[in-house]
Amino acid sequence: MTYLPKPKLHHPDLPKNELGLTRRDYEGTISTLCAGCGHDSISAAIIHACYNLSLPPHRIAKLSGIGCSSKTPTYFLGAAHGFNSVHGRMPSVLTGAHLANRDLIYLGVSGDGDSASIGLGQFAHALRRGVNMTYIVENNGVYGLTKGQFSATADRGALNKRGTANGDNAIDMVGLALQLGATFVARSFSGDKVQLVPLIEAALTHQGPAFIDCLSPCVTFNNHAGSTKSFDYVRAHNEAVNFLDIITGREPITHEQEPGTVKLVEQHDGTVLRLRKLDTDYDPTDRAAAIDYLAHRQQAGEIVTGLLYVDSDPTDLHGHLGTARAPLNRFDDAALIPGAAALSRINASLR
Amino acid sequence: MQPTDVSNPAFFHKVVDCQWACPAHTPVPHYIRLIASGRNADAYMVNWHSNVFPGILGRTCDRPCEPACRRGRVEEEPVAICRLKRVAADNKGDVAHLMPKPAPRNGRRVACVGAGPASLACARDLAAAGYGVTIFEGGQHLGGFIRSQIPRFRLPESVIDEEVGYITALGVETRTGHYVSSLKSLLAEGYDAIFVGTGAPRGRDLDIPGRAQAAANIHLGIDWLASVSFGHVKAIGRRVIVLGGGNTAMDCCRSARRLGGENVTVVVRSGFEEMKASPWEKEDAMGEDIPILNYLVPLAFLHDGGHLTGMRFQKVRAEHDAKGRRQLVPTGEPEVEIPCDDVLVAVGQENAFPWIERDIGLAFDRWGMPVLDPATMQSTIANVFFGGDAALGPKNIIWAVAHGHQAAISIDLLLSGGDVNDRPPPHVTLVSQKMGIHEWSYDNAVAIDLRYKVPQREKSLALADLGTEVELGFDLDLALKEAQRCLNCDIQTVFAPKLCIECDACVDICPVDCITFTANADEPVLRESLNAPSFNMAQDLQVLDGLKTGRVMVKDEDVCLHCGMCAERCPTGAWDMQRFLLDMAQVGTMPPRIKPHAEHVPA
Ligand SMILES: Cc1cc2nc3c(=O)[nH]c(=O)nc-3n(C[C@H](O)[C@H](O)[C@H](O)COP(=O)(O)OP(=O)(O)OC[C@H]3O[C@@H](n4cnc5c(N)ncnc54)[C@H](O)[C@@H]3O)c2cc1C
Ligand SMILES: Cc1ncc(C[n+]2csc(CCOP(=O)(O)OP(=O)(O)O)c2C)c(N)n1
Ligand code: SF4
Ligand code: SF4
Numbered sequence: 001m002t003y004l005p006k007p008k009l010h011h012p013d014l015p016k017n018e019l020g021l022t023r024r025d026y027e028g029t030i031s032t033l034c035a036g037c038g039h040d041s042i043s044a045a046i047i048h049a050c051y052n053l054s055l056p057p058h059r060i061a062k063l064s065g066i067g068c069s070s071k072t073p074t075y076f077l078g079a080a081h082g083f084n085s086v087h088g089r090m091p092s093v094l095t096g097a098h099l100a101n102r103d104l105i106y107l108g109v110s111g112d113g114d115s116a117s118i119g120l121g122q123f124a125h126a127l128r129r130g131v132n133m134t135y136i137v138e139n140n141g142v143y144g145l146t147k148g149q150f151s152a153t154a155d156r157g158a159l160n161k162r163g164t165a166n167g168d169n170a171i172d173m174v175g176l177a178l179q180l181g182a183t184f185v186a187r188s189f190s191g192d193k194v195q196l197v198p199l200i201e202a203a204l205t206h207q208g209p210a211f212i213d214c215l216s217p218c219v220t221f222n223n224h225a226g227s228t229k230s231f232d233y234v235r236a237h238n239e240a241v242n243f244l245d246i247i248t249g250r251e252p253i254t255h256e257q258e259p260g261t262v263k264l265v266e267q268h269d270g271t272v273l274r275l276r277k278l279d280t281d282y283d284p285t286d287r288a289a290a291i292d293y294l295a296h297r298q299q300a301g302e303i304v305t306g307l308l309y310v311d312s313d314p315t316d317l318h319g320h321l322g323t324a325r326a327p328l329n330r331f332d333d334a335a336l337i338p339g340a341a342a343l344s345r346i347n348a349s350l351r
Numbered sequence: 352m353q354p355t356d357v358s359n360p361a362f363f364h365k366v367v368d369c370q371w372a373c374p375a376h377t378p379v380p381h382y383i384r385l386i387a388s389g390r391n392a393d394a395y396m397v398n399w400h401s402n403v404f405p406g407i408l409g410r411t412c413d414r415p416c417e418p419a420c421r422r423g424r425v426e427e428e429p430v431a432i433c434r435l436k437r438v439a440a441d442n443k444g445d446v447a448h449l450m451p452k453p454a455p456r457n458g459r460r461v462a463c464v465g466a467g468p469a470s471l472a473c474a475r476d477l478a479a480a481g482y483g484v485t486i487f488e489g490g491q492h493l494g495g496f497i498r499s500q501i502p503r504f505r506l507p508e509s510v511i512d513e514e515v516g517y518i519t520a521l522g523v524e525t526r527t528g529h530y531v532s533s534l535k536s537l538l539a540e541g542y543d544a545i546f547v548g549t550g551a552p553r554g555r556d557l558d559i560p561g562r563a564q565a566a567a568n569i570h571l572g573i574d575w576l577a578s579v580s581f582g583h584v585k586a587i588g589r590r591v592i593v594l595g596g597g598n599t600a601m602d603c604c605r606s607a608r609r610l611g612g613e614n615v616t617v618v619v620r621s622g623f624e625e626m627k628a629s630p631w632e633k634e635d636a637m638g639e640d641i642p643i644l645n646y647l648v649p650l651a652f653l654h655d656g657g658h659l660t661g662m663r664f665q666k667v668r669a670e671h672d673a674k675g676r677r678q679l680v681p682t683g684e685p686e687v688e689i690p691c692d693d694v695l696v697a698v699g700q701e702n703a704f705p706w707i708e709r710d711i712g713l714a715f716d717r718w719g720m721p722v723l724d725p726a727t728m729q730s731t732i733a734n735v736f737f738g739g740d741a742a743l744g745p746k747n748i749i750w751a752v753a754h755g756h757q758a759a760i761s762i763d764l765l766l767s768g769g770d771v772n773d774r775p776p777p778h779v780t781l782v783s784q785k786m787g788i789h790e791w792s793y794d795n796a797v798a799i800d801l802r803y804k805v806p807q808r809e810k811s812l813a814l815a816d817l818g819t820e821v822e823l824g825f826d827l828d829l830a831l832k833e834a835q836r837c838l839n840c841d842i843q844t845v846f847a848p849k850l851c852i853e854c855d856a857c858v859d860i861c862p863v864d865c866i867t868f869t870a871n872a873d874e875p876v877l878r879e880s881l882n883a884p885s886f887n888m889a890q891d892l893q894v895l896d897g898l899k900t901g902r903v904m905v906k907d908e909d910v911c912l913h914c915g916m917c918a919e920r921c922p923t924g925a926w927d928m929q930r931f932l933l934d935m936a937q938v939g940t941m942p943p944r945i946k947p948h949a950e951h952v953p954a
């Protein structure tokens with residue numbers, strides 16, 4: 001835990017983005033998590049991604065539940081909207097907020113306890129409904145905040161800090177997300193920003209439910225030998241299927257790789273995802289194949305990372321419901337109180 | 352890149368930009384922290400040990416440390432290092448009891464020629480180690496140019512008396528009014544070694560039409576300043592032209608303003624930016640209503656009936672020829688005439704050694720300078736050494752002091768049967784500053800205050816009297832605030848690769864993006880792959896291998912704030928903040944040496 005605020009002085013040659021902001025402008029207050037926590041690296045990756053995309057911080061809403069992971073929105077995007085919900089209830093608060101104001105960019109930040117234990121139902125339904133959001137689970141396999149009990153993502157047989165083995169099966173959040181209809185699914189690792197930052201950028205630009213399962217070692221309760229969520233274990237078992245560059249807007253798309261090693265996926269908003277494939281057989285646009293592949297690799301003890309599935313033409317909850325284009329706070333009195341004649345028309349249509 | 356050898360003291364020394372730039376390698380952040388904790392006497396003694404004249408230098412130093420100061424790269428201006436030194440001197444109280452006692456004599460005799468800062472520094476070191484030192488000075492006073500040239504409104508005489516006094520109190524014999532007219536005969540007097548610190552005593556003249564006819568009102572800058580200093584000159588004409596753009600010119604014009612010059616103008620041949628005077632000196636002169644005109648080449652002194660009436664100048668501009676050399680070429684505009692009553696010529700100084708015979712084995716180069724080894728200061732006569740302006744041409748006080756120390760080391764080595772090339776290494780300590788998880792024995796918060804201005808006396812009062820000091824110095828309150836601007840660059844970031852788990856916490860927290868974990872490569876490639884731009888080639892990269900992933904940790908030392916955030920966020924203690932104290936070797940063991948304990952006395 002650091003008591004001093006981070007010094008305001010920054011690198012004299014720190015670049016600025018299209019909005020004239022530096023990366024430092026996307027920070028929040030200083031983290032109070034344990035030194036070395038993977039969650040802090042994910043916060044840093046979110047800061048980099050929002051900076052790179054030149055997102056206006058005040059147009060972002062960051063929502064979370066309870067947990068060390070759910071505390072992190074305080075530590076990034078100080079100028080964004082924020083909401084800390086009850087444990088496991090972030091998905092429904094986010095869904096409600098989105099229905100009220102569809103113009104904001106929604107970022108849900110949660111933990112494996114928050115989303116796979118107490119909040120599993122909420123998680124499932126938000127994805128099932130197709131809320132247009134970026135949903136990041138900072139997955140450390142334990143309840144960090146309550147001192148390291150196994151969470152529902154802990155692998156069977158993994159040892160806790162005192163050497164006791166976990167007897168329950170693990171919930172695979174990526175598998176769930178694929179089945180529940182998420183249109184963007186990725187897995188990454190807090191210790192690899194080269195992979196993680198572009199994935200967050202792609203998720204933020206994706207116009208549908210985007211889910212990232214990010215392994216994030218808990219240095220205090222789950223970074224020992226026998227853990228399957230430690231820095232060493234994840235590094236040793238990490239199998240990246242692809243690396244992503246994200247191309248927003250104007251710059252020309254060049255194929256410098258050998259044919260067959262690069263796949264371009266154009267998203268609905270015009271951004272292009274350039275995937276440098278490490279495993280040439282893997283096709284991230286085939287949902288069923290992805291489910292199959294992941295199941296096999298998991299059996300082999302591998303942690304598959306990268307962009308696992310993307311639907312380049314996603315739909316979302318507003319589309320399914322046919323809601324109004326404008327956010328509710330833009331409706332004027334005339335629109336909100338259409339008058340007796342309108343009421344009669346509606347009543348008549350129901351008779 | 353080859354992994355960095357951090358056990359070589361030069362690596363961490365270079366990180367302490369100010370100390371590295373100081374010719375005497377004064378441990379600047381160490382004394383600034385002492386000032387901040389109210390220990391002015393200790394801060395004074397740390398300075399006294401390194402640079403001999405803290406009170407004098409705290410007012411007059413050329414401050415090579417300040418342009419080097421890291422603060423100037425992360426913010427607008429460097430720390431006011433020089434003026435903080437003065438704070439220690441002004442507030443130290445009585446330090447006589449902290450001074451070394453005269454040492455028992457070792458029977459060796461050393462003569463120092465000239466009583467400027469070079470000789471005085473050399474004499475101090477040798478006397479404290481037991482050498483019998485005699486200083487010969489042609490003038491009536493000790494201090495050299497410090498006494499004769501630097502005007503009193505910049506440096507009160509009492510400060511010179513005090514600091515010269517600490518040296519004579521060590522039992523140094525001084526013979527003022529004794530001009531040494533022959534090195535040959537001095538050698539014959541049987542001294543074991545001779546140190547020459549005679550300065551660069553001759554002012555350069557300007558031989559253009561009218562010089563002879565108007566001679567009565569044309570004065571050589573350094574001669575005129577000496578006459579003013581010793582009270583022989585008390586007035587000057589109403590309209591004065593000062594020729595030249597260096598220290599001397601600035602002191603001439605400001606002195607002239609105080610002696611009756613109402614219309615004082617400085618004229619330089621080249622551009623304002625190229626002037627040799629320090630920016631703050633130019634600022635002070637302009638603040639006293641003295642215009643500085645540039646790109647004017649003197650053509651003639653104008654006179655009428657043996658009286659100076661003015662000067663004529665040609666307008667020029669700077670141009671680069673085909674080879675890229677800079678030249679001044681006439682603009683073709685009409686010549687400029689400036690009326691005046693007196694002219695002060697301050698266009699440079701020359702060395703002169705009329706008292707050194709050319710047939711005694713002491714070699715001079717083709718510029719008339721003695722042939723020396725710049726590390727040992729030894730001449731071609733084994734027991735004759737040079738220092739200060741006499742050694743390498745006109746420089747400044749702090750260089751004179753640095754030469755004095757080095758010559759003293761050489762003399763000590765020579766006379767104790769050692770090899771003068773066998774330079775003693777500096778004393779170095781590296782001590783962890785960790786007191787708790789986020790508690791350090793130094794103040795690691797980074798103040799964002801901009802540089803504080805030194806209060807000055809009101810202009811009308813300052814200009815009324817030649818002897819009134821213009822600068823009032825920082826009071827203790829301002830000093831504390833200014834001291835907080837120091838980034839503590841001597842508190843080093845020491846990395847232990849074996850402990851690192853590559854969690855990125857340090858990378859993420861670093862406010863200035865110093866740290867990168869990446870694949871190793873040659874330096875130019877590595878510099879391109881860092882998290883922040885790395886353009887400052889003068890600043891080293893700290894590169895360490897031995898990480899589990901096979902990558903290297905690269906830290907660009909350029910703009911590190913030494914805030915310790917990396918060490919606070921590191922879960923394994925792979926980063927530690929350690930205080931690096933480098934204390935240059937000196938003759939003997941002069942107390943008090945820097946002690947490696949913390950500056951803060953717990954309340
Ligand atoms: C106007 C002016 C202002 C300056 N201002 C500054 C400043 O603000 N800060 C700064 O750092 N530097 C300043 N300098 C430069 C600084 O004064 C010199 O660099 C410094 O004093 C050199 O020291 P030194 O010991 O080599 O010789 P000096 O200080 O020149 O002393 C040499 C002494 O030797 C004596 N001497 C010479 N020959 C003989 C002989 N044969 N026998 C006996 N005695 C002899 C001389 O009388 C003189 O006292 C200034 C210089 C000038 C001219
Ligand atoms: C309704 C409710 N039940 C239980 C808790 C206690 N609790 C706080 S955080 C937490 C688990 C958090 O785990 P996770 O989401 O994985 O976050 P981490 O701390 O590991 O990042 C629990 C069970 C609570 N705050 N509220
Ligand atoms: S307990 Fe674990 S998850 Fe929580 S802050 Fe500490 S390291 Fe991070
Ligand atoms: S001390 Fe550490 S965190 Fe602070 S600026 Fe230097 S490298 Fe960065």
Ligand code: SF4
Pocket residue numbers: 036850851852853854855856857858917920921922923924925926
């Ligand atoms: S915080 Fe410590 S363990 Fe983590 S990467 Fe930095 S040095 Fe290594």
Ligand SMILES: [Mg+2]
Pocket residue numbers: 067069111112113138139140141142143144151
């Ligand atoms: Mg957890």
